[in-house]
Every structure is written in structure tokens, then in C-alpha cells.
Amino acid sequence: MPTPNPKPAFFLDRDGVLIEEIGYISQAEDVVLLPDVARALRMIDEAGFRCCVITNQAGVARGKFHLEAIHEVNLKIFDLLAQDDVMLRDFFACPHHPQGTVAPWNSQCAFRKPNPGLLDMAASELNISLAESFMIGDKISDLQAGAVVGCRTALVLTGHGPDHERTVRENAESLNLVTIATSFIAAVEACLELATTASASLQDRPDIASPRTFTCSGVCFDGRSLVPRSTSDKRGL
Numbered sequence: 353m354p355t356p357n358p359k360p361a362f363f364l365d366r367d368g369v370l371i372e373e374i375g376y377i378s379q380a381e382d383v384v385l386l387p388d389v390a391r392a393l394r395m396i397d398e399a400g401f402r403c404c405v406i407t408n409q410a411g412v413a414r415g416k417f418h419l420e421a422i423h424e425v426n427l428k429i430f431d432l433l434a435q436d437d438v439m440l441r442d443f444f445a446c447p448h449h450p451q452g453t454v455a456p457w458n459s460q461c462a463f464r465k466p467n468p469g470l471l472d473m474a475a476s477e478l479n480i481s482l483a484e485s486f487m488i489g490d491k492i493s494d495l496q497a498g499a500v501v502g503c504r505t506a507l508v509l510t511g512h513g514p515d516h517e518r519t520v521r522e523n524a525e526s527l528n529l530v531t532i533a534t535s536f537i538a539a540v541e542a543c544l545e546l547a548t549t550a551s552a553s554l555q556d557r558p559d560i561a562s563p564r565t566f567t568c569s570g571v572c573f574d575g576r577s578l579v580p581r582s583t584s585d586k587r588g589l
């Protein structure tokens with residue numbers, strides 16, 4: 353159940369930010385964490401922020417992989433980070449693309465970045481205060497999704513970052529831009545320097561946790577099962 357006091361969070365894009373961008377990643381064995389990601393996530397945790405992943409996965413709409421593959425990759429990320437004693441359990445994904453070929457995913461979706469639907473869903477699910485939160489991504493669409501709900505944002509120059517650097521720089525003000533950083537950990541450090549409102553206490557969290565993948569369609573993968581459960585009764589999607 354949500355607590356009365358919402359917490360600040362870091363919303364993180366996945367491909368090209370936390371893991372190497374290889375284009376439509378769908379297999380656990382292809383997951384490679386980028387340098388210092390575990391260390392940066394620990395800094396976020398110690399600063400009292402929640403953390404979750406916000407990812408467009410249009411490969412589903414384009415017929416490159418099935419919905420379950422999103423969760424398989426997320427499980428692998430969870431496991432790799434757990435080896436470094438870092439817990440990243442909450443993933444929010446939109447499989448839609450308007451030019452997709454696979455129904456029902458070949459349509460516009462209010463959850464696909466630059467739309468902020470996934471951030472709103474995460475904020476509601478995890479009791480997050482959007483105005484105190486940050487969004488880090490390698491595309492301008494990540495930053496637009498964050499800025500429109502009042503988050504401050506950072507661009508990393510990993511993944512597709514270099515292709516977006518100029519446009520992001522030109523729109524820094526409207527994007528609530530904190531920094532353009534060469535690495536994820538540098539982006540996190542720059543954000544945390546501004547985070548005067550962050551709680552000094554560690555975030556409350558369960559001792560035992562397993563990864564969860566929420567999707568815009570109202571299905572959710574929980575734990576190690578690749579059988580989705582419907583959350584539509586709960587969320588009314």
C-alpha cells in the first residue's frame with residue numbers, strides 16, 4: 353500500500369544507459385552492464401531515492417521478440433546487479449509502436465516515451481514524488497517524458513546519446529536538464545549534487561525481492577515466472 357509520504361526517485365532508461373545498446377536486445381545472454389552501473393545504483397540507494405527502469409520495447413510491436421523477452425532481459429539485469437549487492441527490481445515497459453506489424457501493439461500508446469504514461473504508472477505504483485525525481489536516458493524522448501511530469505533530467509553519451517546531444521543542449525531549459533554526461537555514474541553524481549531534498553535515511557524495502565516488469569497493457573511479470581498476470585482489475589487499463 354502507498355505510504356503518505358511520496359519518495360523521490362531515479363527513472364532510468366534501460367538500453368544504452370544501464371546495459372549496452374545492441375538494438376532490440378531480447379536474450380539474457382546478450383545483456384552486458386555498462387561500467388560502474390552497480391556503483392552508481394548503490395549511490396542512488398544510499399541517498400534515499402527509489403529507482404526504477406522506464407523502457408520503450410518496440411521490438412514487440414515490430415515482431416522482433418515476444419513480451420516475455422522483455423522480462424527475461426530484466427531478470428538478467430536483476431541477477432547481474434544482485435551479484436554486486438545492488439537491488440533493481442521494478443521495470444516499466446511499453447511494447448507499442450505506431451508503425452509496428454504485430455497486433456495489438458501496432459498503435460499509438462500514451463505510455464510510449466516521449467509520453468509520460470510509464471512514469472505516471474511508476475509514480476503511482478511506487479509512491480514517488482515526481483517533482484523531486486530525475487530521469488536519465490540516452491535519447492531526447494527519455495528526457496521529454498521526464499520533463500513533462502516535472503522531473504529534472506540528464507542525458508548520457510552512451511548508447512544513442514551522441515545522436516541527441518545537440519538537440520538536448522538546444523532545449524536544455526525546457527527539458528529541465530541537469531547535465532550531459534559521458535557515463536551513467538557521472539550523470540548520477542551530477543543529479544545527486546542537486547538533490548537537497550533527498551532523505552538521508554535509506555529507503556524502506558523488503559529483505560527479499562524479485563524483479564517485476566509492469567507493462568502498459570495491464571499485464572505484469574512477477575518474479576521468475578514468464579507467465580504474465582493481469583493487473584487490469586487493479587489499474588483499470
Ligand SMILES: [Zn+2]
Binds near residue numbers: 446461462568
Ligand atoms: Zn504501450
